[in-house]
Amino acid sequence: MATATGTFPLRLVDGRRLERRYRDVLLPGGILCDHEGQARVLPRYFYEIESWKQASETYLAPHFAASEFIHTDVREAPALRVFPRYIPCATVLVALALELFRDAVGTYVYIGANGGYCSPRHARVGGASPHCWGTAANIYRVGDTYLDSHESISRYAAIIHDVIPTVWTRPLGPLLARTDDHLHLDLGYVVSVPRDAGGETYNLKLAGDPL
Numbered sequence: 001m002a003t004a005t006g007t008f009p010l011r012l013v014d015g016r017r018l019e020r021r022y023r024d025v026l027l028p029g030g031i032l033c034d035h036e037g038q039a040r041v042l043p044r045y046f047y048e049i050e051s052w053k054q055a056s057e058t059y060l061a062p063h064f065a066a067s068e069f070i071h072t073d074v075r076e077a078p079a080l081r082v083f084p085r086y087i088p089c090a091t092v093l094v095a096l097a098l099e100l101f102r103d104a105v106g107t108y109v110y111i112g113a114n115g116g117y118c119s120p121r122h123a124r125v126g127g128a129s130p131h132c133w134g135t136a137a138n139i140y141r142v143g144d145t146y147l148d149s150h151e152s153i154s155r156y157a158a159i160i161h162d163v164i165p166t167v168w169t170r171p172l173g174p175l176l177a178r179t180d181d182h183l184h185l186d187l188g189y190v191v192s193v194p195r196d197a198g199g200e201t202y203n204l205k206l207a208g209d210p211l
């Protein structure tokens with residue numbers, strides 16, 4: 001299974017077969033509950049990134065390199081602050097969404113620190129954040145405009161909703177789970193299983209054991 005697809009250089013890995021120190025923080029195929037207490041199944045398959053060089057040279061979409069989705073700080077789990085790093089396969093989908101957004105605004109789109117993939121063990125993650133699925137992005141700047149006002153955030157939120165009608169953007173405001181210094185968008189709890197992935201076992205008992 002550990003083969004690159006076509007010319008895509010990142011190795012596809014089954015998170016349940018990674019070393020324990022990674023499984024403990026990626027929780028592949030595990031469960032997180034959202035704020036309403038509903039269970040959401042986490043991604044199991046990831047792309048492995050060997051180095052910053054590889055991250056910055058590997059494009060998930062024409063203008064979005066893998067490196068833009070792994071800017072995390074000390075709040076990320078220690079095992080994921082060094083290489084190899086892992087991103088859920090669905091990160092490619094949010095990169096494509098951002099590419100459509102970039103086309104619509106006709107300028108650069110900047111993702112903030114901790115604004116791409118965050119593991120379920122990231123200190124800022126409470127509950128089932130789509131950042132743990134790799135399907136969310138926090139945009140803090142579009143071209144020369146910083147998204148630090150309700151006016152600018154609303155304007156760009158309207159554009160992304162035009163381009164992708166099913167996208168979710170975080171409501172404005174200073175309260176918990178709201179935003180006033182970036183535009184959070186996500187595609188929901190999307191799990192991507194590339195064709196090269198190993199697949200699930202039919203034995204449910206075995207499926208409960210990571211390895």
Ligand SMILES: [Zn+2]
Nearest residue numbers: 136137138184
């Ligand atoms: Zn966010």
